[in-house]
Amino acid sequence: MKLAVVGGGSTYTPELVDGFARLRDTLPVEELVLIDPAAERLELVGGLARRIFAKQGHPGRIVTTDDVAAGVAGADAVLLQLRVGGQAARNQDETWPLECGCVGQETTGAGGLAKAMRTVPVVLDIAEQVRRTAPDAWIIDFTNPVGIVTRALLRAGHRAVGLCNVAIGFQRKFARLLDVAPEQVHLDHVGLNHLTWERGVRLGGPDGEDVLPRLLAEHGDAIAEDLHLPRRVIDRLGVVPSYYLRYYYAHDAVVRELGTKPSRAAEVAEMEKQLLRMYGDPALDEKPELLSRRGGAFYSEAAVALAASLLRPQSPSWRGDVQVVNTLNNGTLPFLPDDAVVEVPARVDGTGATPLPVPPLEPLFAGLVAAVTAYEDLALTAALHGGRDRVFAALLAHPLIGQYEYAEKLTDRLVAHNREHFAWA
Template identity: 80%
Template sequence: MKLTVVGGGSTYTPELIDGFARLRDTLPVEELVLVDPAAERLELVGGLARRIFAKQGHGGRIVTTSDLDAGVEGADAVLLQLRVGGQAARQQDETWPLECGCIGQETTGAGGLAKALRTVPVVLDIAERVRRTNPNAWIIDFTNPVGIVTRALLQAGHKAVGLCNVAIGFQRKFANLLGVTPSEIHLDHLGLNHLTWETAVRLGGPEGENVLPKLLGEHGDTIAADLKLPTTLLDRLGGVIPSYYLRYYYAHDEVVRELRTKPSRAAEVAAMEKQLLEMYGDPALDEKPELLARRGGAYYSEAAVDLAAALLGSTGNPYQVVNTYNGGTLPFLPDDAVIEVQAAVGANGPVPLPVPDVDPLFAGLVANVTGYEELALEAALRGGRDRVFRALLAHPLVGQYEYADALTDRLIAHNREHLAWA
């Protein structure tokens, strides 16, 4: 089995490598190719990757290259984990929206739109090259904003599935609180990428006992504190647990005040990345450092291994939380909307599990953001100031025409080098 990671020079990659090494019985990788144009970073990451494999007794071959076509040739699956513009662009995404009193965040709101505009054309070009070289390869997208990027890939006819680590993070957290193994936890997970709620926590599988009421009753304060939301709000949501991204919607002004008074997450990550790359260059280092857990992407490797194993017909749990076409799963959305739900995953791709009727409190917001994502993808594919404005006006974190106008100007000014039409 051959897997290729595009963006293999990312500081995330040792997390992925560690998972491939530990879970080699689930996903028996014989050749792993790391592709990245940043040769110096790639060499550091590739060296550590080989040492991790060697220490854990993995016999697979690790190849590093800047040649995308060669890297994806013959691959069974291609993982995308790239960041167009790097941390410098992320710093901008998290900064200029605050000038208008809006959330500054890299995956949602105005900053998320900027990232989509930079990213979608690049990802589609990569995917076309994968298809020319190896039309049977699965594309697993971990590149944000995952929902919009996955929708772009699927609409272009690619064999693509989107992946996020929010669900697996909740799975691990709930398992720890309940004193069970993660494999015993099955989530009823509902929504869009970075806009989701856990509506049930089941023991043993899709038909298992729902222990979410027990979780909220015994650990509601702990869960609420992790989300930085009041316990009383969780009670009033009707017995569900929102992802931490919902705080941007439920406590928008509070978050804006916080973001204006502390260093950006991008600045923190950039400092961590510099330190991590220095550590990766140490020839004695042969395991992922503890600092990497603070970088983000926790449990990404386990989620990627499980998904790739299911798609490629290997062993593992067939039930995965993924981003894929709606196809009637949520009847209030278009069939070609991309949703994030539990699905049965096999060699033919994911099939979403049935979802009970959705509370209007959640359905309304999901429908609103789905409309934004459709407009965002149109802007990413076709360009133009008016399309950017329409997407921003549609987003519930913007919504006012004066803000949308000002944010459109700022977005274009800060991203002109990445926008072919600007």
């Protein structure tokens, strides 16, 4: 089995490699190709990756290259984890929206639109190279904003599934609180990427006992603290929102908070410098503890599970695994278009991801999902075709913006900070 990772020079890659090494019985990787144009970073990350495999006795071969077409050729699965513009572009995404009184965040609001517009054309170009050199490969997209990027891939006819670590993070957190194995926890997870709610926490299977009321009663304070929301808000909702809902439920407070401290991009950039120095140590043969602060917890486990299900040989007795992924709506949420991308539990096998039935979504959540879906459609149009009017329309439609004066100012800043990435600007 051959896997390719586009963006393989990321400081996060050793987390993935560690997962591939530990879980090799689930996903028997024979060749892992790390692809990245940043030669110096790739050399450091590739060296540590080989040492991790060697320490854990993994027989697979690790190859590094800056050639996408050669790297993905013949791959069974291609994992996308790229960041167009690097942390410098992310820092801009997290700062200039604040100048207009709006949240500065890399996947949500105006910053998320900027990232989508830089990213979608690059991802589609990579996907076409995959189509030419590995036509049967699955594309697993980690690249944010996952919902918009995955929608672009699926609209273009690629074999793609989007993946986020929010659901697996909640699964592991709830398992610890309940003192059970993570495999015993199944989530009634619903919404869009970075706009989701846990409406149920079931033990033993998708139809098991719902222990969410017990979790909220016994651990509501801890859950609320992790989400940076008041306990009373969680109790009134009766569900557990993802931490990205804080940008909606406490927008003005978050804007004030972000204006008083360095951006997350600045923190990550400094962390990456330290990590790369560590990766250059020939004695280091495991992922360092500092990497846990980089973000992306449990991505490796989720990625292994998804790739293993997509690539598992078909048999009459196996009907796929249930995993939370980003895939086509196709009637799952009937108030959304079929080609919208939703984040829900789905049955995953060699044919792809088929969402499980979802109970009707309460109006309190459905309205926001519908509005953000409309924004995502406009954002994808702007990413594919460019133009200031399309940028303005997407910004005006976003629930975190929604005022023409803000949308006009944000359009000016988005274009000004991204001219090098936009051929039309």
